[in-house]
Amino acid sequence: MTPLRQRMLEDMQLHGFAARTQEAYLHAVSQLAKHFGQSPDKLSEEQLREYFLHMVNVKKVARATHTIALCGIKFCFERTLGRTWSTFELVRPPRQRKLPVVLSHQEVCCILACVRIPVYRLCLTTIYACGLRLMEGARLQVQDIDSARMVLQIHGKAGSDRFVPLPLELLTKLRALWLTHRSTQWVFQSPPRRGIPKADTPKLLPLDRSCLQSAFKRALKRSGIGKPAHVHTLRHSYATHLLEDRVSLRLIQEYLGHTSPKTTALYTHLTEQVHHAASEPVNRLMHGL
Secondary structure (H helix, E strand, O other), X not given: OOHHHHHHHHHHHHHOOOHHHHHHHHHHHXXXXXXXOOOHHHOOHHHHHHHHHXXXXXXXXXXXXXXXXXXXXXXXXXXXXXXXXXXXXXXXXXXXXXXXXXXXXXXXXXXXXXOOOHHHHHXXXXXXXXXXXXXXXXXXXXXXXXXOOOEEEEEOHHHOEEEEEOOHHHHHHHHHHHHHHOOOOEOOEOOOOOOOOHHHOOOOOEOOHHHHHHHHHHHHHHHOOOOOOOHHHHHHHHHHHHHHOOOXXXXXXXXXXXXXXXXXXXXXXXXXXXXHHHHHHHHHOOOOO
């Protein structure tokens, strides 16, 4: 590991970044260095501008990829190297406001029924029933289940904890799953891989995010539902369904762990009631035409 990489890693640790954020930022900087064949501290502002033009015009990367690259490289140059360049504001991609895909309750049930491995099916069920992010569900710990108060304690992004309601039927299913492995740490323990004897597999491992995503993709394909859904779609659907059942937007914000009510307000545009209320006036537009 180079001294610059080590210093940047330490700076991110001091900043309190999550392990996955650190990994993504280091990868972004390493790609920049690889592109020019030089250490980042040897690059000029003009080269930086050239690199982001290459990402936009040649590689045509997605907005999310562009944003992660910008954040990682900007952190390296501004925090670790102490260089504040105006180019960083120029190359910031424009904001987009895309409405997320939302599944109906029936579609959620259909997809989850198509998940063949029980531990994956129950983890995805928990993600939907409690509005969790993928890793919040995959790394749920036994001590996070408070059956006396019927809540889950969720350790969210940036060290922000929250409580979410725990459905009684889900608690019953979680207890039945726990009896199959009796782990003192993880609720959803990773199943042994094919071809590897159970005795040789590492113990006490949580579910792998890529395996969970693959399980959802396969189930979506089997269900025949054509929507471009993914695991995070379950969280969007949770919020929308609660809003349709007239749960307070403020409560939903707390359950999702959103810091801003504007983020949660997005779901007001996705409910069936909103579209139904507008359908009659829209149909009247055709009268007499």
